[in-house]
Amino acid sequence: MGELRWEVGETGAVTLVGLSGSLGLAGVPAVRGVLLKCLAECPAGVVVDLSGLEVSQATLLTVFPAVLGRTADWPAVPVVLAAPSASAAAALARTSVPALIPVHPTVESAVDAVRGGHPMPRVRLHLRPTDAASGQARALVEDACTAWGLDGIRNEAMVIATELADNAARHARTEFTVTVTYRAPMLHLAVRDRAHEPARLRRAATADGPPGKGLLLVDEFATGWGTLPVVDGKTTWAVVRAG
CATH class of the missing domain: 3.30.750.24 (STAS domain)
Known part of the structure; x- marks a missing residue:
């Protein structure tokens, strides 16, 4: 063979x-x-x-x-x-x-x-690393949660999407894709960028700057989150339990 x-x-x-x-x-x-x-x-x-x-x-x-x-x-x-x-x-x-x-x-x-088998609602948005990107990601999640009847976790999901997108725009500085999927009971948020540096949670200031407040918020509101490295970049993901 x-x-x-x-x-x-x-x-x-x-x-x-x-x-x-x-x-x-x-x-x-x-x-x-x-x-x-x-x-x-x-x-x-x-x-x-x-x-x-x-x-x-x-x-x-x-x-x-x-x-x-x-x-x-x-x-x-x-x-x-x-x-x-x-x-x-x-x-x-x-x-x-x-x-x-x-x-x-x-x-x-x-x-x-x-x-x-189990069709899952899914929306996706390709974004450039601009100051407007986090707001666009937030709006995507807000609309998705409203359409899917997930009012109970909408605010938390919007905060997470905002911070993940902001992290990609500020630190990865590449074009990125936001994907939102609902697979009951979890809402899945994923931001795929072209940078290899993993997203890191910093609870204290470092030589590179102040604490990473965005990921602290993700850590607070998400049921779970992490980074999946691949050959040409990474995906930073978070899940929020509905109900």
């Missing part, structure tokens, strides 16, 4: 990741990186096509639940495996992976499952 290869595409709002070749130990970090990058883009779902994959060791397939373990609180993105080759199917049968991640016989059925 040769070396591990991957191809990333899209059908509608669902990301398709086609893996082919031989999955050995050396290929696990690459698979992890590809999946994390796809998740950081906040698609409606990720379908991993295993039809061209040969698996040398069954335990290597635990890379899939391991990635989801890193993103347990975020993002609100379902991941499913599809069309396993004979080699991958045999390997999956020897692991607990199918109990943790849905496995579908075809790519088509996997995409249908992602689209129709």
Whole structure:
């Protein structure tokens, strides 16, 4: 089968990741990186096509639940495996992976499952690093919470969105994308930028300046938050429990 290869595409709002070749130990970090990058883009779902994959060791397939373990609180993105080759199917049968991640016989059925299983309200806005960006992010979240009947957490979510966007505009200084998703009972907020420096919570002044008040507010109002690093940047995410 040769070396591990991957191809990333899209059908509608669902990301398709086609893996082919031989999955050995050396290929696990690459698979992890590809999946994390796809998740950081906040698609409606990720379908991993295993039809061209040969698996040398069954335990290597635990890379899939391991990635989801890193993103347990975020993002609100379902991941499913599809069309396993004979080699991958045999390997999956020897692991607990199918109990943790849905496995579908075809790519088509996997995409249908992602689209129709639990459709999630989602809005997205691409912004430039300007003084107006935080207000635009705030308005996006306000409108979304109003439309989705989330009045009880609207104010907290607006504060979080404002601070995450302001942090991206001031510190990342790159164009960024704000994604808001409701997957009951959690409202998920994500800001994806092109800077590698992780968002850090600073409770005291440092040589670089005063305390990071914005992330202190995020820490206060969010149920949970964190940073997901990827090859070409990062996503800073936060979740707020509704009800």
